[in-house]
Amino acid sequence: MRPTRRSRAAVAVAVLFAVLAIVFDHPVLLFGTVGVGVWLLIAQYDAARAFVRIDDDLVVSVTPAREQLIVTESTDVTVSAELQTPSTATVTVTAEPPVGTTVVDGSTTLTLASGERSASTTFVFEPSVAGEFAVPPVAVELTDAHRSFAQVTSKPVDASLLVEPRRMRDVHVGRGGDRASSAFGTHPAQRGASGLVPAGLREFAPGDTIARIDWKTTARLRYPHVREFERDDSQQTMLVVDHRTTMAVGRQGETMLDYAREVALGLVSTAEAADDPIGCYTVGDGGVTFRRQPTTKASGFAALRSELRTLNPTEPTEPTTSSSPDDGPVIRPITARTAATRLRSDQSDFATRLAPFFQTSDAYVRRIESDPLFEAVRRVRNHVRGTRSTVILTDDTERKRLRETVQAARRDDDAVLVFITPRILFEPTDVGTVERDYERYVAFEEFRRQLDHLPRVSAFEVGPGDRLDEILSQERTTESR
Amino acid sequence: MTRSTLLRFDPDEIRRRTTSLEGVGALLAVPVVGFVGGPPGIVVGVLLAVCVSFVDAPIPFALAQFVPVLFDLTPAELVALEVVFVPLLLGPLSRTGGGVRLPVLAAVSFVVLSGVMAFVATSLSGWVASVVTLAVVGFVGYGLHRYELVRLGLTRAEQ
Numbered sequence: 001m002r003p004t005r006r007s008r009a010a011v012a013v014a015v016l017f018a019v020l021a022i023v024f025d026h027p028v029l030l031f032g033t034v035g036v037g038v039w040l041l042i043a044q045y046d047a048a049r050a051f052v053r054i055d056d057d058l059v060v061s062v063t064p065a066r067e068q069l070i071v072t073e074s075t076d077v078t079v080s081a082e083l084q085t086p087s088t089a090t091v092t093v094t095a096e097p098p099v100g101t102t103v104v105d106g107s108t109t110l111t112l113a114s115g116e117r118s119a120s121t122t123f124v125f126e127p128s129v130a131g132e133f134a135v136p137p138v139a140v141e142l143t144d145a146h147r148s149f150a151q152v153t154s155k156p157v158d159a160s161l162l163v164e165p166r167r168m169r170d171v172h173v174g175r176g177g178d179r180a181s182s183a184f185g186t187h188p189a190q191r192g193a194s195g196l197v198p199a200g201l202r203e204f205a206p207g208d209t210i211a212r213i214d215w216k217t218t219a220r221l222r223y224p225h226v227r228e229f230e231r232d233d234s235q236q237t238m239l240v241v242d243h244r245t246t247m248a249v250g251r252q253g254e255t256m257l258d259y260a261r262e263v264a265l266g267l268v269s270t271a272e273a274a275d276d277p278i279g280c281y282t283v284g285d286g287g288v289t290f291r292r293q294p295t296t297k298a299s300g301f302a303a304l305r306s307e308l309r310t311l312n313p314t315e316p317t318e319p320t321t322s323s324s325p326d327d328g329p330v331i332r333p334i335t336a337r338t339a340a341t342r343l344r345s346d347q348s349d350f351a352t353r354l355a356p357f358f359q360t361s362d363a364y365v366r367r368i369e370s371d372p373l374f375e376a377v378r379r380v381r382n383h384v385r386g387t388r389s390t391v392i393l394t395d396d397t398e399r400k401r402l403r404e405t406v407q408a409a410r411r412d413d414d415a416v417l418v419f420i421t422p423r424i425l426f427e428p429t430d431v432g433t434v435e436r437d438y439e440r441y442v443a444f445e446e447f448r449r450q451l452d453h454l455p456r457v458s459a460f461e462v463g464p465g466d467r468l469d470e471i472l473s474q475e476r477t478t479e480s481r
Numbered sequence: 482m483t484r485s486t487l488l489r490f491d492p493d494e495i496r497r498r499t500t501s502l503e504g505v506g507a508l509l510a511v512p513v514v515g516f517v518g519g520p521p522g523i524v525v526g527v528l529l530a531v532c533v534s535f536v537d538a539p540i541p542f543a544l545a546q547f548v549p550v551l552f553d554l555t556p557a558e559l560v561a562l563e564v565v566f567v568p569l570l571l572g573p574l575s576r577t578g579g580g581v582r583l584p585v586l587a588a589v590s591f592v593v594l595s596g597v598m599a600f601v602a603t604s605l606s607g608w609v610a611s612v613v614t615l616a617v618v619g620f621v622g623y624g625l626h627r628y629e630l631v632r633l634g635l636t637r638a639e640q
Contacts, residue, residue: 001629006537013543014618018611024550027602030614031563032546034594035570037618039539042574042587044622048629055633146573153633 001047007148010036040148047144050089051151054142057084062095062135062157069163071130074104079138080120081112088114088145097125098133098161114145127163135159165253170465171262173419175452176445177472180460201225236294237271238380239264239280239304240409241311242373242394243289248313249395250426257313259462260393263419264308267391272301279384280304281376284314288376294384371398374405381411391417393462399447410456418451418459420444424471425463438474500576502584503541506568507533510545513565518552525551538573542566567591594618 003011017032058081065076079095091112097103106123127133137154144150174180201217204224214227241264247257264280271278277294278301290307292300343351373394380390390409394402402420410416422444424437444461451459461468510533511526518525525548533541545566549559570591571584594617602610630636 001626010539013540015615017543017546018615022608022611025607026550027598027607027610028549028559029546030598030602030607030610031549031595032543033611033614033618034598035542035546035566035591036539037614038587038590038594039542039570039574041618041621041625042583042590044625045586046574046583048625048632051629052632145576151629151633153635 001044001051001149001151004143004148004150006146007040007043010040010148014040043144043146043148047089047146047149047151050087050144051142051153053085054083054087054089054091055140055153057087058082058091058140058155059084060093060138060140060155060157062138062159064135064159064161067161069127069161071127071163071165074124074126076106076122076124078120078122079108079110080118081110082118083112083116086115086117087112090114090143092141092143093119093155094139094141095123095157096136096139098127098135100129100131101125101127101133127161130163130165133161133163135161171259171462172465172468173263173460173462175448175460177468179465200228202228236384236386236388237267237276237278238294238384238388238390239267239278240373240376240380240390240392240394241280241282241308242392243282243311243313244285244372245313245316246395246397247421249423254426254464255313256395256421256423256426256463257311259421259464260419261308261311263462264391264393265305268301268304268308272298278304280307281380282307282311283372283376285317285372286314287372288379289314291379294388371401371405374401374408377405377409381408381414389415389417391419393419393421395421395423396444396447397423403447403451406451406454406457406459410454414456416454416457418457419462420448420451420459421462425461425467429467429470434471434474437471441468441471500572502568502572502575503533503538504572506565506572507541509565509568513562514548517554517558517562518548522548522552533569539570542569545569563595 014033014036017029017036021027021029021033060079060081063078063080065078069075077095077097079093081091081093083091093110093112095108097108103123103125107121108123110119110121112119135157137156140153140155142151142153172179201214202225204213204218204226208226212226214225217225217227241260243257243260247255247260249256250258268278268280270276275296277296279292279294280290281288282290292304292307295301295304340355343355373392377390377392380388392402392406392409396402402418406416406418422441424440424444429437448459448461451457507530510529511523514526514529515523529541529545529548532544536544545562548562554562567588571587574583574587575581594614597617598610598614601613627636
């Protein structure tokens with residue numbers, strides 16, 4: 001135990017009286033030394049007994065509200081202390097957050113005053129690194145009833161935390177909340193497996209396996225013939241990956257671009273496994289940032305993966321025309337032009353007032369064509385020959401432009417897969433906006449279905465499955481009311 | 482840790498921290514010191530009673546030891562004074578909730594240590610008595626310190 005300032009003053013008084021007794025040759029003054037000394041010893045004895053009793057009796061617990069966290073995600077931690085028998089000493093318990101974590105709110109110290117039996121405190125802490133953390137022993141400071149002696153001990157606590165790195169979890173790819181079982185990476189049934197198509201017949205030659213013999217031809221020509229196959233290079237897949245600034249929405253490591261990248265890497269792996277040619281265009285705010293023609297070479301697949309993994313959102317090159325998600329209904333330009341034609345023939349005040357608003361259709365077409373994503377799809381159509389599947393990975397910020405881009409991609413009888421990361425699944429959530437979030441998701445789903453109903457187009461939603469489940473649970477709550 | 486001082490000025494704190502033993506000792510100090518010291522003794526007694534109110538133990542007891550130095554006392558008067566002053570020492574010890582155990586232990590310890598001090602002072606010399614008194618207090622205090630460390634498991638294993 002260590003003496004406090006009070007007891008140090010008492011020791012000084014005892015020594016002073018001993019010195020004065022010597023200096024003035026008055027042994028009677030030694031009664032002062034004796035009295036103060038006895039008082040200190042008795043107080044020390046009483047403090048020692050109290051400290052030992054508290055050390056045996058004190059129960060301290062540290063309870064985090066959650067034992068599994070993600071890096072930079074905070075949680076409440078409650079520290080409580082309890083004595084079976086109240087003590088005259090004062091007990092101060094201080095919890096230490098594990099190394100690599102920071103206390104962002106609340107106090108880590110609680111005090112059991114003389115006579116109290118229990119106390120608790122709650123603080124909020126936030127881990128800055130991933131890993132498994134054991135909560136260190138709490139510091140317990142004891143002060144006796146006379147405030148003359150103090151002691152610091154520690155109490156081990158049985159509490160640990162698992163902090164996982166921030167990464168994508170539960171990547172959901174589906175339609176209307178339902179996961180897609182298999183929507184891409186397969187060939188049409190009428191084509192050969194693994195991208196091979198029949199290329200002709202020839203006579204059986206040494207080295208050919210019996211499995212390649214075409215028995216119908218052999219029976220007709222009365223000599224073993226084998227059927228040859230060639231690679232179907234016309235079945236190509238072109239990825240068009242949007243990495244403009246609008247794809248940066250979401251928490252670090254879990255942005256729209258991260259999820260789109262995960263899907264794109266999956267498609268590359270699928271193509272490599274099936275030995276299918278696959279190429280890629282990446283689209284930034286300023287236009288196409290990377291392009292690679294369809295390839296089946298191992299180096300080509302590696303190059304695609306490398307490019308996808310290093311994709312980052314670009315900086316905007318011009319003020320965006322809309323800073324908020326394009327949640328309004330999608331009106332096709334032809335509808336606007338039809339309305340403009342009707343208004344030109346109508347001389348009423350109503351038509352005269354509305355006519356100027358429908359005269360901007362040409363400007364609308366120009367804005368669409370200047371869209372980097374539309375431009376990339378147009379390049380795919382012009383520069384990639386043969387039958388192809390165009391896979392577009394983007395968000396739903398500008399739905400009108402996306403619709404026109406998909407329309408452009410599906411020309412020439414090409415199949416189009418659209419993977420859309422809806423903003424509602426990636427924007428920060430606030431308490432009390434659950435109903436509005438559900439309505440926004442419903443609006444997105446309506447847009448996705450519009451695209452999905454287009455001929456030769458399959459549209460999918462991509463995002464965190466837990467966030468989607470949270471929004472869809474609101475549907476059940478709404479229906480039950 | 483909250484600051485712990487020997488001085489107290491808050492009336493509530495004075496009422497809370499002054500025990501009945503201390504009150505008895507303070508009240509008795511005035512007539513007893515006045516008896517042995519005359520009118521100046523009454524003044525000293527009153528000052529001592531005031532000191533008990535505003536200064537924590539054991540300082541008032543220590544200050545009271547100046548009374549035998551100020552006035553020429555017989556051994557009987559000295560003993561009577563110490564009997565009056567001892568409650569100033571024991572009062573706070575009765576506040577810890579241990580009943581009379583601690584005050585009795587303190588009283589016995591005071592008597593024993595006073596006897597040792599007096600014996601050494603009369604048989605040898607005053608300065609030897611001072612050194613012996615301080616040594617005994619220091620030795621016992623260190624022993625209590627080690628006992629507490631061992632019981633709390635705060636000592637390091639000898640290698």
